[in-house]
Amino acid sequence: MGNLFAQQIQISSDLIEDKLKQYQRANRSLPLFLHIDKTVYTNNESIWFSAYLLNFGSDTVEHNVLSIALADMVTKKVILTEKYKMRNALSFGALTLPDTIPSGNYQLIAFTNLIDANKIPVAKFSTNISIKSITRQDFTSAIYLIDSTAKNGLLRAKIAVNFKEEPKSKITPVVEYTYGKKTLQAITQNKHDFFLSIPEVNLFNSNPVLQAKIKLNKQIQYLTINLPRVQKKEITVRFFPEGGNLSYDLPNVIAWEAQIDNQIPIAVKAILYQNEKPIDTVETNSYGAGKFKLKPTQNSIYTLKTIPGNYIKSDSTYHLPKPIESTLVLNLPNAITDDTLQVNLFTKTKKSVQILIKNRDGIYANFQAKTTALGNSLKIPLFQLPKGICTITVFDSGKPIAERLFFARYNDRLDVKVEVNKLSYTKKDSVNVKIRLTDKYGKPATGLFSAAVIQQNRLNSSFADIENYVYLQHDLGNLPKDPSGKDFLNPEYLEYMLLIKGWRKYTWQDIIDNKTDTLKNYLTPQITGVVKYGNGKSVKEPIQLIALGAKNTGLITTDNNGAFTLQNEHLFAYEGKMITLMVSGKNNINYKIDVEDPFLTIGNNLSENSKNYIPTKSITNSSTSSDMMLKGLENNYNLQEVTIKAKNTDGSMFAFKGEPGTNDCGDFVDEAGHFNYEKATKRFKPKPNTLYVIRTDLNDSWFTVKPYYYIGCPEHEKTVLKIGGIYGERIFYGVSNQTEEIQYLSTLFWKPGIITDKNGNAELNFKTSDIADNFKIIIQGITENNVFSGIRSFIVK
DSSP states (O other): OOOTTOSOOOOOHHHHHHHHHHHHHHTOOOOEEEEESOSEEETTOEEEEEEEEOOTTSOOTTOOEEEEEEEETTTOOEEEEEEEEOBTTEEEEEEEOOTTOOSEEEEEEEEESOBOTTSOBSSEEEEEEEEEBOOOOSEEEEEEESOSSOBTTEEEEEEEEEESSOOSSOOOOEEEEEETTEEEEOEESSSSEEEEEEEGGGGSSSSOEEEEEEEETTEEEEEEEEOOOSSOOOOEEEEEETTSOOBTTSOEEEEEEEEEGGGEEOOOEEEEEETTEEEEEEEOOTTSEEEEEEOOOTTOOEEEEEOOOSSOSSOOEEEOOOOBOOSOEEEOSOSBOSSEEEEEEEOSSOEEEEEEEEETTEEEEEEEEEEOTTOEEEEEEOTTSOSEEEEEEEEETTEEEEEEEEEESTTOOOEEEEEESOSEEOTTOEEEEEEEEEOTTSOBOOOEEEEEEEEGGGOOTTOOOHHHIIIIIHHHOSOOOOTTSOGGGOHHHHHHHHHHSOSOSSOHHHHHHOOGGGOOOOBOOOEEEEEEETTSOBOSSOOEEEEESBSSOEEEEOOTTSEEEEOHHHHEEOTTOOEEEEEOSSSOSSEEEEEEOHHHHHHHHHHHTOOOOOOOSOOOSEEEGGGGBOTTGGGGSOSSOOOOOOSSTTSOSSTTOOSBSOOTTSOOBOTTOBBTOTTOSSOBOOOSSEEEEEEEEOSTTOEEEEEEEEOOOOOOTTTEEEEOOEEOOOOOOOSOSSOOSOOOOSEEEEEEEEEOOTTSEEEEEEEOOSOOSEEEEEEEEEOSSOEEEEEEEEEEO
């Protein structure tokens, strides 16, 4: 690493404050956090979420739409996206996974409707989820690498397909495989073994991946395997002198990190040399970080030589930054602090410097301090500084010469107690949960939170914690996982991350060059469209459209060229119901409607540019279909096999069951035949010319129904367009008391927007399902100026 402050910039104290305020206004970034119920899903399940836009004093009224996108982590393409209302910096809802979605690993992306001139959202969030199958398949499949490295320019692989029962007909599976942007069909000599070859040129990518699709009758399986990258596993070593510069004749603390391919941190040992003479032995820990002290001398050359180990067969030499004649070295004995920050300043002569302390909200302190040749220790009070990551910068004659990150008010944490009325339950048992929220002094605290009760095997290491994200990941970016699993709650881990990952996202030159009249203008994406004649020619007069399916059905008038813009009021819709756009009037069949949704484009751009996924596992040479099957489900079924005969000729067990989902008009029925009942959790396409009922809920458990004869959905391929709406909160119903049928719910309870009372208390009540397993209660929420999370386990036998 080079020296951070080599640039010669001189600015006055007043100008520093003005320029920083301008820069922060022009480069806003608000923490957006999504609490989801779990991280492992199956087809047809819903991703229940609460979205928190952490303003802590910032204006969030412009953020009124939340977009959620699900992207394949192999192709980086968005395959599912919806939009939701956001009000008062909150949004609640559910994203339903279709039954056709392939098993695999996905990135869940969320962002609000405020974007900058580069179309980058001001507030964005992402996390990883997995989708696994619970469908019993007639076959199993596996993919193996025949070669560990490419031979004669090719890397060979094999896909094996095994039938649970040999099919009577001569059916051969269809196997397609994809690498890069190329999709091919595998060659087979029989029904079981398929061979494929990948050109060596495709192994030079940073993360080469092979994806296979195996189709037999109507069943499809997907396999994904990492390919060996054509590159030696070399260690990357970087050095981070504390404060920014390596200064000779002054005591320095130097942090360093070691990684191999794909930014995987590793633990290594190395010898520090001065002019080829060994002077110290240093090492990195399990998250690839280490530090050592050094007082360099002028004209000396310092190198680090790694000791051979698991990742290298021979030693490698790395050069430290060249020591410079710096006027000051900045040292923080403890970068994690509460209400007082100790700062050590080392200089060669007595001098006066300027110290500036700021966080994401602005400047906290700006004052003068004096140093001595023997070093000077300052204690800076932080009583009014909000909790979180802050920056201390030292200026000499208006020039920035040293900078460091620290964490203020670390122990200013809320205490969350989650208590259950017992630790062990039976199936269909009643559970009572009491929650108490207090501040660090034990006084009741008022907070708003969401609560999820989920089966333990539906959680993996990618589950996002609100404290870790808001106070660490949002400011520092993607970090290596703490092996202890504590992350933000591990002070040693946090100290290293502040020292190594905490170098600024900007330079002081960026701040000085920022002009008041060139501040970024923040925009709201507009969903636009155009109406043309059926033959593709442009219209020459305004056309009137009608938006059906929205909560407020309205008319939209295009301009003379057929162009129009959809406002939010045109898009507010009931959960799961599509918006139908159609040309109004009698002669409406000779037109075509096209709509462009910028939210989809933004989601794809965020996915393609995402670096949130840091692999932590080494490459394996095989993958099987069982890897993407949800383990342990067999324990949830009774030992006796039960066969249920459908009562209807269409093979359904209920009179109104049919093809899952909604039709082109957004219409649906539930299992009881309720037409377009917005609280329905299971939805099926209605049949034309069929009598259904419309349900209206009353108080308590009472409701009324009235008959409704459904004619069907008009099909005008050119004049009708179906688009997704902006949805509101959906109610989670959990285990039903109204039926005796078996209910396998992995999410027993979900509720957002829960508020503690004046005593800091809240209470949850729910029933267990027919799954016997370990469960976790997870709550995540916010207060006026803090965030909190809590967890509790129980078992169902």
